[in-house]
Amino acid sequence: MKIGIIGIGNIGGTLARKLAAAGHEVRVANSKGAEAVRPFAEEIGATAADTRAAVSGADLVIMSIPLPAIAKLPRDLFQDVPAGVPVVDTANYYPGMRDPQIAELDAGEVESVWVSRQLGRPVIKAFNNILARSLTQLGQPEGTQGRLAVAVAGDDAAAKQLVMGIVNEVGFDPVDGGPLTESWRQQPSTPGYCCDYDAATMRKALVAAVKGEAPAKRDQLLEKMGALGPNATHADIVAMNRSLNPLA
């Protein structure tokens, strides 16, 4: 498959590496042009591109950049990308910690619905509710007992199916998170968010999410991370995330 990946940080870079290793034709881009990503592209067996070349002719686009940067992408970036090509949104909103306040999101607009409006096309939300370290290190072959899950939300059944296949390919059980309007269930500080759950528990967690509850929990994270201290381990962070929403 021809896969264009915009953003080669913790999430986009890991997906690019895994998907290139799996034999896909991967093109990677950041905000600085093809030359800036060439060393990384060469290291992982991908092609260096700018954002336009990354999406051009792709069968799948993965967009893994900070949420506020999405609003600054060229308005016509996806103009020539056919409607059937899935565009994956991995973004999360952390106002006051990492991101500037965005009024529509503060008013309760679902994050990926906002992203979709910025891009002027539908998106599939995936890889947002797994920690970068889990994505990099904890993938397992299909069928492995306790394999971790990643939620996938979106409206186009075929696009969602394709993205669920990619989740499986990079080592995780895909769990259908419903339509994009329901993707608030996998946003920061919801029960299934970055908790290293298997598929059955992820399904339970998505159902257990209560609309409007997560932002207040998210906004306490800085304090909670501070309490964990600078030497917090991956297990500490997962335990903290789980403690925000204990599941029965």
Ligand SMILES: NC(=O)c1ccc[n+]([C@@H]2O[C@H](COP(=O)([O-])OP(=O)(O)OC[C@H]3O[C@@H](n4cnc5c(N)ncnc54)[C@H](OP(=O)(O)O)[C@@H]3O)[C@@H](O)[C@H]2O)c1
């Ligand atoms: N880290 C996690 O554990 C985690 C987990 C799940 C989801 N996420 C979400 O996934 C997204 C990416 O996270 P990350 O941790 O991978 O971020 P990151 O490590 O900071 O990487 C971000 C990437 O986006 C690129 N970028 C920034 N602005 C851009 C623009 N305008 N056009 C093109 N490329 C641009 C950056 O390159 P340049 O700045 O050099 O252009 C960089 O390659 C975020 O929205 C984050 O909330 C993160």
